[in-house]
Amino acid sequence: MGGRGGWWRGKSTPAKVETYTRWSFHTFPFIEVATFALPTFGYVPAPVNWILFLLVSAHAAVAAVTASLTLDWTRGRRPLPVRLLWALGAATVVIAVVSLVVALHGPRGADNGAAAGTVFVGVLSFGIGTLALAVRGTRRMVYGVLGAAVGAGAVAVPAGVPAPGAAVAAGAVVLAAGFFTFTSAFSVWLLNAVYELDEARETRARLAVAEERLRFGRDLHDVMGRNLAVVALKSELAVQLARRGRPEAVEQMVEVQRIARETQREVREVVRGYREADLRTELAGAQGVLTAAGIDCEVSGPVTGLPAEIQSALGWVVREATTNVLRHGDAARCAVSLRVAKGRVTLTVENDGAPGIGSGSGTDTAESGRGSGLAGLRERLREVDGVLRAGPAGSDLFRLTAEVPLPPDSVPEQAPAPEPGGSPRPLPHPVSEVTS
DSSP states (O other): OOOHHHHHHTOOOHHHHHHHHHHHHHHHHHHIIIIIIITHHHHHHHTTHHHHHHHHHHHHHHHHHHHHHHHHHHHHHOOOEEEEEEEEHHHHHHHHHHHHHHHHOOOOOOOOHHHHHHHHHHHHHHHHHHHHHHHHGGHHHHHHHHHHHHHHHHHHHTTTHHHHHHHHHHHHHHHHHHHHHHHHHHHHHHHHHHHHHHHHHHHHHHHHHHHHHHHHHHHHHHHHHHHHHHHHHHHHHHHHHHHTTTTTTHHHHHHHHHHHHHHHHHHHHHHHHEEEEOOHHHHHHHHHHHHHHHOOEEEESSHHHHSSSHHHHHHHHHHHHHHHHHHHOSEEEEEEEEEEEETTTEEEEOOOOOTTOOOSOOOOOTTTOOOOHHHHHHHHHHHOOOOEEEESSSOEEEEEEEEOOOOOTTOOOOOOOOOOOOOOOSSSSSSOOOOO
């Protein structure tokens, strides 16, 4: 008992449903023999009763094998057993006709005619119900049941059954064959539904894993992109200073060491899934990095008072925009402005590189959808109902704009962003003024 219980518990839910379904169909032959074949020994004299018993038993065995192989076909494990289905159909017709002949022209007894007539209805019903396993579509199943009933009536009348008796036989076939057909159709539907639900659950699990991988890759790209660009910039500067014998090369390499350690810390935070971008820190870092790269950077707008999730989303936008200005642009000036108006906060990043600069691997046009940078930013902004637009804004400007709605109870304070890099010159084109 323990071994059997372990065997059952070791099966998945779909496998349990399939096992139950198969054993249900395996019991149908015993039901057919017990209901229609065994009673003939009490009502039909020998040797006719043995003939009917053997015929019904053979029909039940063929139906059992057909049901098992057809269930394999419904699960896509083997081809449809066409020859076996034809054999079952032919056997059903032959045995039904033989039982009808016995009922009408066999040896006379008390109830031999009724018993043989019951075999006629039972064989037709079990045969049609088993054949329904190979049928796709409710309409075809209905046609099969009605066709069996019409055929039963059409055979019964020429054989000598009165019209009312033929109608009763046809009605009995409709009820019994309809019941077994419905049982077969529902069993197959239930089995397929359970397997589809299990596949859907597995697909959902795989999608969750894929989504987590995408999140990790996006976060790693955002963290490493700007920092590696700064490391490359400062390393190149240190090399030039060292070649000239300038002592400032040591300071630049110390800064490279600091950035490398900071990157290690951020990568660990990404791996743990705890990283959040702070808007004030990102603005200060963007201004400092761009200034160190020789790009005049102006940062303005309110920072404090914004909800944490909005600050985090906009912080990632600042980081990605800064990375692409360093990597893909020849900008001399850059302006970052934060504006709050009409319940929305708008972050604008403009640089005076050539049109389309910033549309490389990380920043594409708003419509193209290429690259992983903007795709990741749009996903982050979508979490706070924000939108992102990026593209040329004139002959020598590239503009990236992120808009996020503010909660009704959120009133940001008018605190200027930190300016560690001094007061750089503004862009030749006007930048949006900051309003509260």
